[in-house]
Amino acid sequence: MAIIETADLRKVFRSVKRRPGLGGAIAALFSREYEEKAAVDGITMSLEAGELVGYLGPNGAGKSTTIKMLTGILVPTSGSISVAGLVPHRQRLENAQNIGVVFGQRSQLYWDLPLRESFALLRSIYDVPRERFRENLDHFVEILALDEFMDTPVRQLSLGERMRGDFAAAMLHDPKIVYLDEPTIGLDVVAKEAIREFITQLNRERGTTIILTTHDLADIERLARRVILIDDGTIIFDGPISRLREEYGTHRTLVITLADSYEDVQIEGADVESREGNVVRLRFDRRRTSAEVLIRRALERYALSDIAIVEPDINSIVGRIYREGYTESAIGSPS
Amino acid sequence: MKRLKAMARAYREYWRINLLTTLEYRENFLMWFAFTIVYHATALAALWVVLTKFPSMNGWTFRDMAFLYGLWMLAHAVNNTFFSEVGSIPEHVHEGQFDRLLVRPLDTLFQLIATPGQIFPDELILAVAYFAVATWYSGVHVGALFVIFVPLITLGGALIDLGINLIVGTLAFWFVRVDALQWIVTQLEQEFTRYPVSIYSRSVRLLLTFAFPFAFMNYFPATFFLNKPENALALPPAVGLLTPLIGLAFVSVAYAFWRFGLNRYQGVGH
Amino acid sequence: MSVVLSRPRFRLEPYVEFAKVAMAREATYRFDVFTNIASVLVRVYILRTVWVALYAHNPAPSELPLHAIITYSTVAMLMSLVMDIDQTRILHDSLHDGSIVLDFTKPMRVPLYFIANGTGEVLFHAVLMIPALGLALFFVHIDVPSFGTLLVFLVSFLLGYGVGFCINFILNCTAFWTLEITAVQFIVTWITDLVGGELVPLVLFPAALQNVLVVLPFAAMFSTPLLIYVGHIPPAQYAGALGLQAFWLIALGAVSVVMWRLGVRRLVSQGG
Numbered sequence: 001m002a003i004i005e006t007a008d009l010r011k012v013f014r015s016v017k018r019r020p021g022l023g024g025a026i027a028a029l030f031s032r033e034y035e036e037k038a039a040v041d042g043i044t045m046s047l048e049a050g051e052l053v054g055y056l057g058p059n060g061a062g063k064s065t066t067i068k069m070l071t072g073i074l075v076p077t078s079g080s081i082s083v084a085g086l087v088p089h090r091q092r093l094e095n096a097q098n099i100g101v102v103f104g105q106r107s108q109l110y111w112d113l114p115l116r117e118s119f120a121l122l123r124s125i126y127d128v129p130r131e132r133f134r135e136n137l138d139h140f141v142e143i144l145a146l147d148e149f150m151d152t153p154v155r156q157l158s159l160g161e162r163m164r165g166d167f168a169a170a171m172l173h174d175p176k177i178v179y180l181d182e183p184t185i186g187l188d189v190v191a192k193e194a195i196r197e198f199i200t201q202l203n204r205e206r207g208t209t210i211i212l213t214t215h216d217l218a219d220i221e222r223l224a225r226r227v228i229l230i231d232d233g234t235i236i237f238d239g240p241i242s243r244l245r246e247e248y249g250t251h252r253t254l255v256i257t258l259a260d261s262y263e264d265v266q267i268e269g270a271d272v273e274s275r276e277g278n279v280v281r282l283r284f285d286r287r288r289t290s291a292e293v294l295i296r297r298a299l300e301r302y303a304l305s306d307i308a309i310v311e312p313d314i315n316s317i318v319g320r321i322y323r324e325g326y327t328e329s330a331i332g333s334p335s
Numbered sequence: 336m337k338r339l340k341a342m343a344r345a346y347r348e349y350w351r352i353n354l355l356t357t358l359e360y361r362e363n364f365l366m367w368f369a370f371t372i373v374y375h376a377t378a379l380a381a382l383w384v385v386l387t388k389f390p391s392m393n394g395w396t397f398r399d400m401a402f403l404y405g406l407w408m409l410a411h412a413v414n415n416t417f418f419s420e421v422g423s424i425p426e427h428v429h430e431g432q433f434d435r436l437l438v439r440p441l442d443t444l445f446q447l448i449a450t451p452g453q454i455f456p457d458e459l460i461l462a463v464a465y466f467a468v469a470t471w472y473s474g475v476h477v478g479a480l481f482v483i484f485v486p487l488i489t490l491g492g493a494l495i496d497l498g499i500n501l502i503v504g505t506l507a508f509w510f511v512r513v514d515a516l517q518w519i520v521t522q523l524e525q526e527f528t529r530y531p532v533s534i535y536s537r538s539v540r541l542l543l544t545f546a547f548p549f550a551f552m553n554y555f556p557a558t559f560f561l562n563k564p565e566n567a568l569a570l571p572p573a574v575g576l577l578t579p580l581i582g583l584a585f586v587s588v589a590y591a592f593w594r595f596g597l598n599r600y601q602g603v604g605h
Numbered sequence: 606m607s608v609v610l611s612r613p614r615f616r617l618e619p620y621v622e623f624a625k626v627a628m629a630r631e632a633t634y635r636f637d638v639f640t641n642i643a644s645v646l647v648r649v650y651i652l653r654t655v656w657v658a659l660y661a662h663n664p665a666p667s668e669l670p671l672h673a674i675i676t677y678s679t680v681a682m683l684m685s686l687v688m689d690i691d692q693t694r695i696l697h698d699s700l701h702d703g704s705i706v707l708d709f710t711k712p713m714r715v716p717l718y719f720i721a722n723g724t725g726e727v728l729f730h731a732v733l734m735i736p737a738l739g740l741a742l743f744f745v746h747i748d749v750p751s752f753g754t755l756l757v758f759l760v761s762f763l764l765g766y767g768v769g770f771c772i773n774f775i776l777n778c779t780a781f782w783t784l785e786i787t788a789v790q791f792i793v794t795w796i797t798d799l800v801g802g803e804l805v806p807l808v809l810f811p812a813a814l815q816n817v818l819v820v821l822p823f824a825a826m827f828s829t830p831l832l833i834y835v836g837h838i839p840p841a842q843y844a845g846a847l848g849l850q851a852f853w854l855i856a857l858g859a860v861s862v863v864m865w866r867l868g869v870r871r872l873v874s875q876g877g
Binding site for chain 3: 363366367369370373374377380381384385387388389390391392393394510511512513515516519522523526527530534535536
């Protein structure tokens with residue numbers, strides 16, 4: 001039984017068409033013209049309990065709109081939506097009890113209060129039984145190392161500290177589903193890794209369903225097993241991350257360091273992507289040319305001091321999809 | 336000298352842009368204009384209601400009080416229009432924005448005042464218009480003395496107002512939040528200048544004359560121009576013409592306090 | 606489609622917590638507390654001086670003898686400690702910075718959260734009235750009415766406070782339409798203070814004006830409770846006076862509910 005299910009979910013925004021100039025402004029007082037934009041244009045997805053899904057898309061693709069509908073903040077224009085058996089915008093209070101939210105850009109903690117009191121207030125809001133609350137709190141304080149600043153007002157915490165506090169806050173009431181929006185934004189490398197570890201643990205140990213929205217594709221690579229890509233309000237990819245790599249990660253890069261000076265570098269089966277001094281990057285389609293063949297050709301023609309093969313990372317794969325769009329057939333031609 | 340000239344040019348440019356912006360954001364401007372009008376209108380309306388029922392307050396009629404209010408309004412409007420940045424000193428202190436002013440070879444306060452933010456000139460326009468009406472309404476004789484001294488008195492009064500704001504703003508070097516105090520001081524200033532100072536007890540009169548010279552903003556000049564038989568401290572009526580000097584003196588004291596605070600700010604290293 | 610709140614069992618506990626937190630937060634602004642009380646005291650002094658001066662040089666009005674008007678003004682200034690607060694500013698602020706979205710992800714009734722927060726703030730300031738009154742008595746004498754009158758006054762004060770609360774709430778709701786109306790809020794406050802009888806008792810207004818002002822909601826906020834206190838409204842008229850206050854409370858309360866619903870509908874269909 002899927003815990004999150006949407007069918008042909010649509011959200012259309014109506015905005016007043018702005019007409020230029022003073023004349024337009026006055027005309028707008030009398031008659032208003034509207035233009036409609038579908039931020040979400042027919043999204044059908046199904047998530048099982050315990051999944052950890054990455055939800056990706058360029059800015060304006062409809063990600064946050066989808067999340068807002070799932071959390072009950074936004075009312076869909078059409079289509080069906082069901083989260084843990086509830087319709088979020090119709091049963092907001094009950095749905096809220098099932099979910100936890102971490103919005104990286106904005107804290108849900110109470111600014112003036114010490115962290116400890118923020119938690120106490122949340123306990124009261126979510127009606128968490130005191131024993132369970134204590135258990136959870138002790139657990140999260142330990143693994144997130146919150147002990148040092150439990151009595152510090154939230155506004156005095158560093159970004160990393162506050163983010164850890166937000167994670168604890170989201171989990172104190174044992175939500176079935178957690179929405180993470182940019183959870184590692186602005187954090188240093190060490191903090192990012194700690195948060196990622198925490199998320200993995202949550203998913204593994206508690207079976208919490210997690211939807212992760214982020215622009216940091218390293219997060220996705222590290223955490224998500226399944227990826228849903230959205231663009232222009234529709235899903236363009238929904239599947240395991242390995243399939244994403246297979247289908248879109250068709251290109252690799254051969255990096256060679258020349259031992260002598262050569263003016264023109266050309267290797268059959270590959271295109272020169274860039275050249276900086278003696279370091280040449282060559283891009284090739286691994287379905288047409290094998291790395292082994294390329295390396296042999298390179299060795300035959302040039303004296304080399306170093307060779308490397310670079311796998312396409314999620315960043316470049318997704319970046320290409322954003323730029324070039326999704327097509328059913330394999331992504332063939334180099335840009 | 337060159338820098339001063341550059342600042343003067345920049346200042347003029349600020350005002351040009353200010354006025355243009357005012358015209359562009361018309362609805363916003365109208366809303367704040369309404370704000371200014373209602374602020375003064377309700378004060379005057381309250382005075383009118385009271386003085387309709389009680390025609391004389393220590394010998395002052397509503398016509399007298401209208402003139403009294405007008406003098407204060409002028410000074411207050413000049414301060415609000417040209418020296419309003421002083422009100423944001425607490426903000427600058429807490430955001431640490433003084434550093435970039437301190438590194439420049441010009442007086443910090445001067446720089447602060449010379450770079451105003453968005454100001455609507457509505458209060459000044461209103462004050463001048465109101466003062467003209469109030470002068471006519473109160474029957475004050477408009478002679479050479481009036482024409483020469485009223486602008487000077489306005490300026491002096493504005494300096495007194497500036498001095499008060501500067502003192503309160505300087506407190507921001509010591510206290511985290513002074514916005515409540517700023518608001519209350521403004522309120523109290525309006526209340527104390529609304530009525531003739533002669534109604535208060537002697538100690539308060541002295542306070543309002545020599546400590547926080549609100550009485551010089553409008554009361555003493557008004558007693559002079561309205562030819563009142565006596566003023567609150569039985570001083571010669573011409574004392575009302577001293578406002579410009581009092582203003583300069585008071586703002587100098589305030590400035591000294593400001594420098595004291597600023598030095599401490601630099602020393603402490605916030 | 607309007608957002609229908611579901612019907613889980615209602616719990617008062619979290620809202621009480623919100624109010625407590627708000628009270629505690631107000632208490633930390635010690636400097637503000639001091640300046641608020643000081644300002645009330647200074648204004649009480651000024652008003653007393655003004656009335657004494659006026660009553661000395663003019664025939665005293667029959668409606669209010671000097672001691673009554675001084676009592677009136679003093680109690681009015683004490684009331685302003687509570688009435689002048691922008692209780693639902695948090696509604697405006699959380700709409701402004703978008704944090705209201707997070708509030709809606711929690712299992713709480715959001716308007717109650719705002720109301721609880723505002724009530725906590727106000728309760729703290731209400732407590733301040735006691736030391737303020739104590740200090741004021743050092744230089745002002747106020748009449749103390751009978752216990753029964755005092756009770757009716759308190760009821761009237763609460764009703765008037767409720768009316769003011771609704772007006773404040775309605776104004777802050779305009780933030781749903783991203784209207785910036787700070788200036789309007791000030792305007793409403795000043796007009797309220799004047800025609801509500803805080804600055805000048807309505808009984809001193811010209812008769813024609815009085816008849817109009819007395820039935821407005823602003824009078825319900827200040828004039829009615831104050832005139833009950835000083836005895837100008839006799840027991841025979843209590844029911845009528847309180848009834849009018851209750852009317853405004855219900856009417857403005859209904860408008861508040863409508864404003865909130867319309868605002869939320871816009872929020873959940875337009876997005877933040």
